[in-house]
Amino acid sequence: MLPEARKRKIVELVSTHDGQSVSELADELDYSKATIRRDLRALAEEGLIERSHGGALPATSVASERSYGEREVKNLEAKRAIAARAVEEIADTEVVFFDAGTTTTEVARRVPSDLLAVTNSPQLAVELGERVEEVKLTGGTLRSRTRALVGPTAESFMERTNFDLLFLGTNGLDVEAGLTTPNENEARMKELMVEKANRVVLVCDGSKVGERSFVQFAELDDVDHLITDAALPKRLAETLDAAGVRVTEEDTA
Amino acid sequence: MLPEARKRKIVELVSTHDGQSVSELADELDYSKATIRRDLRALAEEGLIERSHGGALPATSVASERSYGEREVKNLEAKRAIAARAVEEIADTEVVFFDAGTTTTEVARRVPSDLLAVTNSPQLAVELGERVEEVKLTGGTLRSRTRALVGPTAESFMERTNFDLLFLGTNGLDVEAGLTTPNENEARMKELMVEKANRVVLVCDGSKVGERSFVQFAELDDVDHLITDAALPKRLAETLDAAGVRVTEEDTA
DNA sequence: CCGATCGTGCTCGTTTCCGATCGAAACGAT
DNA sequence: ATCGTTTCGATCGGAAACGAGCACGATCGG
Numbered sequence: 001m002l003p004e005a006r007k008r009k010i011v012e013l014v015s016t017h018d019g020q021s022v023s024e025l026a027d028e029l030d031y032s033k034a035t036i037r038r039d040l041r042a043l044a045e046e047g048l049i050e051r052s053h054g055g056a057l058p059a060t061s062v063a064s065e066r067s068y069g070e071r072e073v074k075n076l077e078a079k080r081a082i083a084a085r086a087v088e089e090i091a092d093t094e095v096v097f098f099d100a101g102t103t104t105t106e107v108a109r110r111v112p113s114d115l116l117a118v119t120n121s122p123q124l125a126v127e128l129g130e131r132v133e134e135v136k137l138t139g140g141t142l143r144s145r146t147r148a149l150v151g152p153t154a155e156s157f158m159e160r161t162n163f164d165l166l167f168l169g170t171n172g173l174d175v176e177a178g179l180t181t182p183n184e185n186e187a188r189m190k191e192l193m194v195e196k197a198n199r200v201v202l203v204c205d206g207s208k209v210g211e212r213s214f215v216q217f218a219e220l221d222d223v224d225h226l227i228t229d230a231a232l233p234k235r236l237a238e239t240l241d242a243a244g245v246r247v248t249e250e251d252t253a
Numbered sequence: 254m255l256p257e258a259r260k261r262k263i264v265e266l267v268s269t270h271d272g273q274s275v276s277e278l279a280d281e282l283d284y285s286k287a288t289i290r291r292d293l294r295a296l297a298e299e300g301l302i303e304r305s306h307g308g309a310l311p312a313t314s315v316a317s318e319r320s321y322g323e324r325e326v327k328n329l330e331a332k333r334a335i336a337a338r339a340v341e342e343i344a345d346t347e348v349v350f351f352d353a354g355t356t357t358t359e360v361a362r363r364v365p366s367d368l369l370a371v372t373n374s375p376q377l378a379v380e381l382g383e384r385v386e387e388v389k390l391t392g393g394t395l396r397s398r399t400r401a402l403v404g405p406t407a408e409s410f411m412e413r414t415n416f417d418l419l420f421l422g423t424n425g426l427d428v429e430a431g432l433t434t435p436n437e438n439e440a441r442m443k444e445l446m447v448e449k450a451n452r453v454v455l456v457c458d459g460s461k462v463g464e465r466s467f468v469q470f471a472e473l474d475d476v477d478h479l480i481t482d483a484a485l486p487k488r489l490a491e492t493l494d495a496a497g498v499r500v501t502e503e504d505t506a
Numbered sequence: 507c508c509g510a511t512c513g514t515g516c517t518c519g520t521t522t523c524c525g526a527t528c529g530a531a532a533c534g535a536t
Numbered sequence: 537a538t539c540g541t542t543t544c545g546a547t548c549g550g551a552a553a554c555g556a557g558c559a560c561g562a563t564c565g566g
Binding site for chain 2: 002005125
Binding site: 275286287290481 | 552553554555
């Protein structure tokens with residue numbers, strides 16, 4: 001592992017775990033404690049973490065967010081693990097739709113190049129354009145909060161098209177409320193995605209499980225395959241099983 | 254392999270693999286480590302990657318999200334001067350279309366917030382979304398070279414809509430060939446933009462003047478106002494004047 | 507045909523990295 | 537407060553990586 005990569009990893013581990021000991025880091029990264037200490041000292045000087053006896057804590061200032069931009073993404077490790085598993089679903093499909101969202105972005109970063117990608121996220125489109133032969137965008141109005149395209153133009157695009165596979169995100173996944181999201185326009189788009197996709201893969205990190213948001217856009221049995229990092233509550237697991245939903249719980253450890 | 258192609262490949266490898274060592278790159282690309290190191294140094298200076306002892310990591314800053322080509326914008330000073338002048342045209346308009354392109358991007362960075370912006374560039378849409386209340390995207394297929402949206406979906410969007418003002422870019426501006434661009438699909442889109450816009454402002458730095466590209470998409474007299482940094486050749490200036498085109502030559506000094 | 511220029515690989519002396527060791531400092535329990 | 541344990545920083549040496557400079561060959565323009 002490159003020294004700088006190791007330092008980035010340390011910052012990430014310290015930040016996500018709310019502090020890590022020197023031993024834990026040495027163990028995890030497979031470097032000597034001496035090296036870990038050197039790294040911690042350097043990172044503390046840069047203000048990216050705070051040093052304490054025996055280990056390090058996340059920096060309190062905002063400065064850390066600036067230099068390592070991806071920090072804004074919650075549960076990044078979980079999302080990456082989910083994404084790594086999700087791309088395996090692509091085999092033998094041609095037309096794949098990517099819902100806007102951070103988890104689906106991680107999926108997009110791992111896709112093979114020989115497919116036709118469609119998305120309602122301009123950012124995702126640009127990223128996909130660097131990897132994939134053909135990328136299509138739905139068009140429509142840009143919703144500022146999520147950077148997703150919505151509205152009549154986007155919806156009419158959806159009505160004219162069909163997909164082999166959909167990578168779908170959600171804000172809430174609940175046994176009673178089903179799949180939910182805060183915005184009506186986005187909910188309508190997601191509804192159409194589900195309707196027009198042959199196979200629906202829901203990528204969903206643990207923070208969404210058991211949550212209910214404002215608008216429901218799908219039932220649990222609309223999903224063909226759920227990929228998550230969380231151990232699902234028993235009742236949800238049972239309901240999904242009864243609905244014939246395949247569930248993959250990806251270890252993040 | 255061309256040196257420049259090799260560098261692009263390096264950026265791609267480093268970015269997709271979350272970091273690569275000098276040895277890996279030398280091995281993969283079949284060049285000596287010395288050459289790889291030279292490339293890495295140059296790329297690090299451009300900010301496209303970050304150097305680390307033994308290899309390189311993907312750049313972390315926001316700047317890195319820009320694609321490889323966009324980094325080296327030619328005539329940036331000229332384009333900024335043109336853009337600064339161009340935004341003055343917006344007064345009392347509501348619906349403004351931004352053609353994809355580097356000069357129009359500079360315009361977009363200077364727009365006031367109280368308008369409805371429409372564009373066929375996903376990158377521009379994201380930038381506009383940070384400044385402007387409402388942003389719409391045409392949708393369509395992403396052309397990889399220019400990152401512009403083209404094709405039937407994009408065209409049918411254009412056919413349904415109308416604009417007060419268009420900021421248009423071009424590859425060639427010639428007294429005989431008119432306005433030209435290398436790609437047929439993009440030419441068709443530009444044609445529609447011109448048709449649907451009430452007022453056409455052509456933003457065009459000096460490198461385009463006198464150039465002819467493959468496909469013509471407009472005549473000189475389709476333009477209402479040309480903003481450039483170049484002193485136009487006499488014959489072109491006369492023809493524009495005869496066609497009733499307002500011309501603004503913006504000093505870059 | 508010749509000289510200039512550029513890209514590339516090689517050599518060599520220098521810098522950086524990393525694990526090990528050891529005395530000093532900090533910690534926690536009594 | 538004291539003692540045993542853990543952690544710390546400084547130092548060292550070997551290995552790897554580095555930059556600078558030079559040489560060779562290809563390309564280009566005159």
